[in-house]
Each structure stands twice: as structure tokens, then as C-alpha cells.
Amino acid sequence: MIKEIADTFLKIFTDPNAYYQQTYAAYCNDYLTLHDLYELYPHSASLNYSYEDRSEILFKNRKYLSLRHTHVAYTGGAHPNTTLQHWIIDRKTGRIITSNDLFVKNAVDKIKVLTDAELKLKFKENNLENILFSTDYKVSEDIYLTKKGIVFQYDPYEIAAYVYGSIEVFIPYEKLKTVLRSS
Secondary structure, eight states: OHHHHHHHHHHHHHOHHHHHHHHHHHHHHHHHHHHHHHHHSTTSOOOOOEEEEEEEEEEEOSSEEEEEEEEEEEOSSSSOEEEEEEEEEETTTOOEEOHHHHBOTTOHHHHHHHHHHHHHHHTTOSOGGGTBSOTTOOOOSOEEEOSSEEEEEEOTTTSBOGGGOSEEEEEEHHHHTTTBOOO
16 A cells, blocks of 8 residues: 555656646545535534645755655644655666665664654753653654755654654764665
8 A cells, every 4th residue: 555655656756647637536535525424414513624745856966866745634633634755766777765775784773873862952852751652663764865864754643742743853974874885
């Protein structure tokens, strides 16, 4: 299922017309389903419903392209649901680059130490237990490149409450040099 979703979102860059046709059809289907629900329960809520999809290039150099797809849907409740998805594309081959391609084997423990340190700085808090659901979170594989480092991204509710939003943990290449594969 995730690969199918990723393939659909990547179409914005490879086949924009197909992407918009597919996402518009999905939006219409969701809207009609929601509309039918409101007909069954007319006094349950207002018909406020919104949907936003956008994609952007975050970074590019001669070798890589970092892309982001943002999906925001409000179908009632306290707040919209927001998800971000990132891809790193090898510009020469068109292949999606994964964490396994970027990092040496067994790098996750070292990266976890670095993400913990960056989260403490980000939240100016030495005790992450006050912010995170658990300090035993997994290092995100939803990553993207920047000119100066790698960002590890977590969606709302993934490791912390919605109030903290999407959490991005930036780690400079200098701090990652012992775990990066040589390219």
C-alpha cells in the first residue's frame, strides 16, 4: 500500500497530468463518501471539509534531488491530519535513495544518539520524556538532504503530541561522517 501511495505522489514530478487525475478522483470519492455521511446525520457537524496536496523540491545538487509531498485533510474533528513524505532521487539513474543507501550497516544506534541530542536542543529540554511519547522512538527513515546535512522527519503523533507539529531533526554532515557511506 505504501509503495502504491509513493508511486502516486511521485507522479507529480514524472507525469503531472496523471497525478492530478488520480488525486482528483480520490478527492471526489472521499468528498462523496463524506457527503453521504452528513446526509445520514445532518445535525452532527458543519460541512467544513478541506483537502490540500502539494509537492516541492527541497534541495538539488548534481547528484541528488530531495522532494517533499505534503498532504493535509480536514474531515471534522479537532484539527486536520497532516502527513509529509520525502524522497531522495539519484538524478543520474532516477532511483529512490534509501537510508540503507546513505548509511553504513548498523548506523542506527549512532544516529539515535545524534537525534536525541538534537531533539534536546530543539526543545531546550534535557528530559525528552516530557515531550516524546517514548524516548525509545525509531530513527525516521523519512529523510531528506540539504546542503549542510540530513533531516529526519516525523509526522504529528508519530513521536509526540499534535501540538508539536511535524518534527524535523537536522543533523549536519560533519556529525554524520562516521555513519555515511562514501559515495
